[in-house]
Amino acid sequence: xxxxxxxxxxxxxxxxxxxxxxxxxxxxxxxxxxxxxxxxxxxxxxxxxxxxxxxxxxxxxxxxxxxxxxxxxxxxxxxxxxxxxxxxxxxxxxxxxxxxxxxxxxxxxxxxxxxxxxxxxxxxxxxxxxxxxxxxxxxxxxxxxxxxxxxxxxxxxxxxxxxxxxxxxxxxxxxxxxxxxxxxxxxxxxxxxxxxxx
Amino acid sequence: xxxxxxxxxxxxxxxxxxxxxxxxxxxxxxxxxxxxxxxxxxxxxxxxxxxxxxxxxxxxxxxxxxxxxxxxxxxxxxxxxxxxxxxxxxxxxxxxxxxxxxxxxxxxxxxxxxxxxxxxxxxxxxxxxxxxxxxxxxxxxxxxxxxxxxxxxxxxxxxxxxxxxxxxxxxxxxxxxxxxxxxxxxxxxxxxxxxxxxxxxxxxxxxxxxxxxxxxxxxxxxxxxxxxxxxxxxxxxxxxxxxxxxxxxxxxxxxxxxxxxxxxxxxxxxxxxxxxxxxxxxxxxxxxxxxxxxxxxxxxxxxxxxxxxxxxxxxxxxxxxxxxxxxxxxxxxxxxxxxxxxxxxxxxxxxxxxxxxxxxxxxxxxxxxxxxxxxxxxxxxxxxxxxxxxxxx
Numbered sequence: 001x002x003x004x005x006x007x008x009x010x011x012x013x014x015x016x017x018x019x020x021x022x023x024x025x026x027x028x029x030x031x032x033x034x035x036x037x038x039x040x041x042x043x044x045x046x047x048x049x050x051x052x053x054x055x056x057x058x059x060x061x062x063x064x065x066x067x068x069x070x071x072x073x074x075x076x077x078x079x080x081x082x083x084x085x086x087x088x089x090x091x092x093x094x095x096x097x098x099x100x101x102x103x104x105x106x107x108x109x110x111x112x113x114x115x116x117x118x119x120x121x122x123x124x125x126x127x128x129x130x131x132x133x134x135x136x137x138x139x140x141x142x143x144x145x146x147x148x149x150x151x152x153x154x155x156x157x158x159x160x161x162x163x164x165x166x167x168x169x170x171x172x173x174x175x176x177x178x179x180x181x182x183x184x185x186x187x188x189x190x191x192x193x194x195x196x197x198x
Numbered sequence: 199x200x201x202x203x204x205x206x207x208x209x210x211x212x213x214x215x216x217x218x219x220x221x222x223x224x225x226x227x228x229x230x231x232x233x234x235x236x237x238x239x240x241x242x243x244x245x246x247x248x249x250x251x252x253x254x255x256x257x258x259x260x261x262x263x264x265x266x267x268x269x270x271x272x273x274x275x276x277x278x279x280x281x282x283x284x285x286x287x288x289x290x291x292x293x294x295x296x297x298x299x300x301x302x303x304x305x306x307x308x309x310x311x312x313x314x315x316x317x318x319x320x321x322x323x324x325x326x327x328x329x330x331x332x333x334x335x336x337x338x339x340x341x342x343x344x345x346x347x348x349x350x351x352x353x354x355x356x357x358x359x360x361x362x363x364x365x366x367x368x369x370x371x372x373x374x375x376x377x378x379x380x381x382x383x384x385x386x387x388x389x390x391x392x393x394x395x396x397x398x399x400x401x402x403x404x405x406x407x408x409x410x411x412x413x414x415x416x417x418x419x420x421x422x423x424x425x426x427x428x429x430x431x432x433x434x435x436x437x438x439x440x441x442x443x444x445x446x447x448x449x450x451x452x453x454x455x456x457x458x459x460x461x462x463x464x465x466x467x468x469x470x471x472x473x474x475x476x477x478x479x480x481x482x483x484x485x486x487x488x489x490x491x492x493x494x495x496x497x498x499x500x501x502x503x504x505x506x507x508x509x510x511x512x513x514x515x516x517x518x519x520x521x522x523x524x525x526x527x528x529x530x531x532x533x534x535x536x537x538x539x540x541x542x543x544x545x546x547x548x549x550x551x552x553x554x555x556x557x558x559x560x561x562x563x564x565x566x567x568x569x570x571x572x573x574x575x576x577x578x579x580x581x582x583x584x585x586x587x588x589x590x591x
Contacts (some may be wrong), residue, residue, distance in 0.1 A: 037236025
């Protein structure tokens with residue numbers, strides 16, 4: 001309840017704040033301030049930062065921002081550097097030394113690929129107009145940043161020293177991202193080669 | 199303006215509401231530095247806008263906003279939050295001086311360098327002499343509590359202070375190392391700008407964060423590093439410093455708002471009030487020094503008397519670099535520096551409150567802004583540009 005209330009309130013506040021921007025530089029500053037405030041409030045109240053910010057984003061996106069046509073561009077301009085910094089922070093947390101982390105990564109990756117493979121076959125059986133399962137699985141397997149984000153958010157809840165299981169989970173997710181990227185590329189190349197041979 | 203006041207009120211109510219969930223001083227996760235960061239940026243920006251409407255400097259608004267939100271007044275920002283924002287503060291110091299360095303083109307100034315040099319050095323030497331005598335006399339008068347002043351202590355100059363009995367060597371290494379690192383950084387930045395030329399702002403921030411963080415470990419001063427880097431980019435490389443300034447501009451607004459807000463929040467109000475009289479006197483001594491010194495320098499340089507009368511008004515405002523230097527003073531381990539820091543902060547605040555107003559009045563009288571006709575009219579609403587232009591000393 002607190003989560004929804006805070007997310008919605010912050011979305012409305014973000015809307016009011018961003019509507020008051022007078023130029024692109026101020027818009028960037030207000031956007032950064034709003035994002036930091038939203039994430040900071042969530043962290044301060046020990047709530048999930050990604051969920052609160054996502055709710056605020058949904059509210060913001062669905063309220064009219066008249067005369068702010070450049071806002072999506074500002075959002076993209078701000079997102080990229082923050083994303084890079086985020087990846088840097090996650091990289092700093094990545095501790096590939098523990099064997100438990102590798103076991104968890106293998107289990108996570110196996111479960112994820114198997115789940116996506118099963119889902120692709122099931123989906124094709126239910127809707128035959130979909131592409132072949134081997135093609136479909138290639139689109140389903142790559143992992144977005146949300147999983148990494150959720151683990152990073154869990155780590156921040158413990159301040160500067162997250163416990164070992166969270167560090168193992170970060171490792172599993174990071175390995176999952178990297179491995180699925182490699183798997184998809186290998187699979188795609190094989191597919192291309194097979195098509196050329198045919 | 200009403201809208202800005204209302205939004206500021208909404209933000210304060212939101213943060214106060216969130217803070218009410220936990221007892222004072224208690225935290226669940228971390229210190230709440232992210233909350234403080236977003237809150238200070240937004241609140242300082244809105245206060246700056248309100249001050250702009252009142253024809254007062256933005257920076258004064260940022261400082262007062264921090265002071266009101268800080269631990270001494272409303273307590274919305276705690277000491278732990280401010281402590282965790284010290285990295286951002288160091289990055290801001292680096293950015294302020296880097297921008298200042300990038301704007302100082304010696305080649306462009308060369309034709310008027312002698313006149314500028316004589317005017318500026320005349321003003322600075324006399325002001326320095328007067329202030330030296332004043333501070334010398336004022337030091338014993340400082341309240342004893344001032345010796346415990348400021349929560350800024352021990353963030354800069356770690357290890358410096360002569361604990362190993364070789365303070366001069368330490369100082370030389372610190373200053374020399376910072377200048378050398380700054381020159382290297384400037385070359386690296388110019389190489390990046392000329393070869394890569396993309397996402398320059400991001401690269402600058404990455405460099406400044408590295409300097410701010412590594413500077414603690416290897417005793418580098420972000421102020422000297424940033425200033426040297428900016429000067430090297432503008433004067434010793436083919437890269438145009440204004441490009442770096444332009445590319446970093448979108449990020450400078452929140453960084454400056456945060457920096458000045460945090461500085462304001464860190465000011466100990468009781469010490470500040472106790473020293474208000476001394477601070478006003480110091481500001482007056484400084485202004486007198488500028489007036490007397492520029493008269494002498496102007497006469498030596500052969501500058502028109504009317505211009506000489508107006509130049510000191512442009513020298514009175516103080517802002518970023520002066521505050522950054524005062525912050526270093528507060529961080530010094532010397533006991534006299536601890537006592538003097540609130541007085542220097544107070545003097546800067548007085549200059550910051552009065553200086554831009556006097557400067558604008560001088561510009562209006564010179565016909566460069568306002569209703570009077572002028573040869574080269576400036577935009578009517580340029581207080582902020584003037585203010586930021588005065589950021590170097």
